[in-house]
Amino acid sequence: MKPKENIVVIGGGIAGLEAAGQLLKLGYNPIVIEKQDHLGGHVAEWNRLFPDMTPASEVVKRLIDQSSEANIFLNTEILFINRLKDRYNVMLSNGISIIARILLFTTGFRLFDASKKEEYGYGVYDQVITNRDLEHWFNNGNDKRIDASGMKAVGFVHCVGSRDEKARNPQCSKVCCITAIKQAIEVKQKFPEAMVYCFYMDLRMFGKKYEDFYISAQRDYGIRFIRGRVSEVSENIDGKVIVKAEDTLAGKPVKVTLDLLVLMSGIVCNPDSAKITGMIELPLDTDGFLKSRDNVADITASPKEGVFYAGSCTGPKTVPETLAEARSAALEIHSYLKEK
Amino acid sequence: MDFGFGIAPSSAVNLDSVDLEKFERLHTAEPDVYKCMACGSCSATCIAGRFSGMSVRKVLHCLQRGKEKEAVSMVKGCMLCGKCSMVCPRGINTRHVILSICRIYGEETK
Ligand SMILES: Cc1cc2nc3c(=O)[nH]c(=O)nc-3n(C[C@H](O)[C@H](O)[C@H](O)COP(=O)(O)OP(=O)(O)OC[C@H]3O[C@@H](n4cnc5c(N)ncnc54)[C@H](O)[C@@H]3O)c2cc1C
Numbered sequence: 249m250k251p252k253e254n255i256v257v258i259g260g261g262i263a264g265l266e267a268a269g270q271l272l273k274l275g276y277n278p279i280v281i282e283k284q285d286h287l288g289g290h291v292a293e294w295n296r297l298f299p300d301m302t303p304a305s306e307v308v309k310r311l312i313d314q315s316s317e318a319n320i321f322l323n324t325e326i327l328f329i330n331r332l333k334d335r336y337n338v339m340l341s342n343g344i345s346i347i348a349r350i351l352l353f354t355t356g357f358r359l360f361d362a363s364k365k366e367e368y369g370y371g372v373y374d375q376v377i378t379n380r381d382l383e384h385w386f387n388n389g390n391d392k393r394i395d396a397s398g399m400k401a402v403g404f405v406h407c408v409g410s411r412d413e414k415a416r417n418p419q420c421s422k423v424c425c426i427t428a429i430k431q432a433i434e435v436k437q438k439f440p441e442a443m444v445y446c447f448y449m450d451l452r453m454f455g456k457k458y459e460d461f462y463i464s465a466q467r468d469y470g471i472r473f474i475r476g477r478v479s480e481v482s483e484n485i486d487g488k489v490i491v492k493a494e495d496t497l498a499g500k501p502v503k504v505t506l507d508l509l510v511l512m513s514g515i516v517c518n519p520d521s522a523k524i525t526g527m528i529e530l531p532l533d534t535d536g537f538l539k540s541r542d543n544v545a546d547i548t549a550s551p552k553e554g555v556f557y558a559g560s561c562t563g564p565k566t567v568p569e570t571l572a573e574a575r576s577a578a579l580e581i582h583s584y585l586k587e588k
Numbered sequence: 589m590d591f592g593f594g595i596a597p598s599s600a601v602n603l604d605s606v607d608l609e610k611f612e613r614l615h616t617a618e619p620d621v622y623k624c625m626a627c628g629s630c631s632a633t634c635i636a637g638r639f640s641g642m643s644v645r646k647v648l649h650c651l652q653r654g655k656e657k658e659a660v661s662m663v664k665g666c667m668l669c670g671k672c673s674m675v676c677p678r679g680i681n682t683r684h685v686i687l688s689i690c691r692i693y694g695e696e697t698k
């Protein structure tokens with residue numbers, strides 16, 4: 249019997265796992281390379297997922313189960329890739345090298361480092377956390393910065409490190425508006441007495457049922473939406489943070505004292521994937537993410553022979569979008585190999 | 589018919605009759621003026637604004653809606669400290685824009 253064709257999947261997040269599962273079904277031998285010690289990527293860090301509050305752990309578990317036949321290398325990085333005639337030679341940090349016609353990049357994104365926006369005081373004031381920290385707290389309930397006893401007012405800052413030329417990222421991260429609303433509702437459920445504010449510039453409720461979330465946040469949870477970008481955060485003597493902005497709808501400055509401030513860190517290209525793409529000269533798009541062959545008709549193909557993409561390595565994406573792309577990439581790889 | 593009261597001049601913005609000739613000149617001098625997303629970072633950081641009512645966001649908005657007088661009187665409250673330029677997330681050199689506004693609109697509205 250002919251041995252199954254190797255397909256190198258770089259990144260064991262949900263995109264990599266879904267693609268690996270599909271490639272197994274199509275009769276290939278996917279080899280998943282994950283640099284961390286666990287699978288699932290960012291989704292493994294989240295608690296519940298919009299729009300239906302599905303437990304993230306269930307989604308990840310299902311994907312791990314369905315790709316369990318694949319070869320998976322954890323704690324493994326790519327040392328180098330070089331092109332042989334019509335194949336790639338991939339050298340791994342564990343000493344193994346793989347020869348394959350197909351490379352699938354599922355390297356995902358990186359969350360913007362909120363401490364770079366110094367005016368927001370992340371890493372300086374204890375009451376300032378990020379969207380990621382809040383998901384961790386939902387999962388394990390332990391974060392010294394969150395004092396559950398006296399939670400009277402909580403704020404969410406949209407667009408942290410997104411839509412911001414000063415942070416060198418003019419792009420919109422797409423998922424953080426809906427994440428802010430989801431988290432604002434969850435915080436209100438935990439602390440019904442607390443006032444919850446969202447400081448936004450535009451609310452981007454593009455997805456299925458997102459507008460319902462927004463309406464529910466307003467009507468059922470009384471979340472206050474203030475249209476203005478937070479300009480600065482400071483601490484008062486009682487250990488609370490003071491947030492300043494312009495309420496652009498009123499045309500007046502606003503100031504509010506909060507017990508907790510959550511920064512919606514944006515989605516930027518994973519610098520690790522840029523490192524690997526450098527090895528085989530894959531181009532980056534003008535938004536800093538990996539450049540597809542065509543952003544309308546061919547998002548999962550790279551401009552290079554045998555190299556494919558899926559998930560948030562080409563730009564911010566939701567879980568269902570990522571999964572759909574992973575399936576589509578698997579099918580595209582299948583057609584590509586059939587035509588060879 | 590006389591109802592015994594008059595109708596006050598409308599405060600509505602009539603985009604059909606807004607004269608944008610000067611704004612076009614401003615735009616030529618400062619191509620970034622169209623980039624403003626009305627986030628309010630400039631006004632929130634401005635120290636002068638709290639006393640004088642100056643707000644770059646409002647000035648840019650008023651100028652595009654034909655409310656030149658309002659805009660020019662706001663600009664008079666600017667100290668040209670440049671703090672707003674430091675924070676603008678769209679990277680607009682707001683201080684420079686203010687100077688160009690003074691030059692282009694200042695001519696007859698002294
Ligand atoms: C705060 C927050 C909350 C969110 N909540 C939701 C939600 O409720 N619902 C929803 O639909 N979406 C949500 N999203 C979006 C969701 O996180 C993404 O859709 C998803 O993570 C994309 O998966 P991915 O596999 O493309 O990338 P990632 O999750 O980033 O996974 C990439 C994987 O590749 C690995 N990797 C990267 N580079 C290398 C390398 N060089 N070598 C080896 N391995 C590598 C990484 O370690 C990681 O495991 C949220 C996003 C954020 C920021």
Ligand code: SF4
Nearest residue numbers: 407410421422424425
């Ligand atoms: S999705 Fe919302 S919070 Fe995120 S960058 Fe876009 S506008 Fe800002």
Ligand code: SF4
Nearest residue numbers: 634666667669670672
């Ligand atoms: S330059 Fe003028 S508008 Fe800008 S912050 Fe200073 S005083 Fe305010």
Ligand code: SF4
Nearest residue numbers: 624625627628630676
């Ligand atoms: S900070 Fe810049 S983008 Fe924001 S309102 Fe002021 S001029 Fe416009």
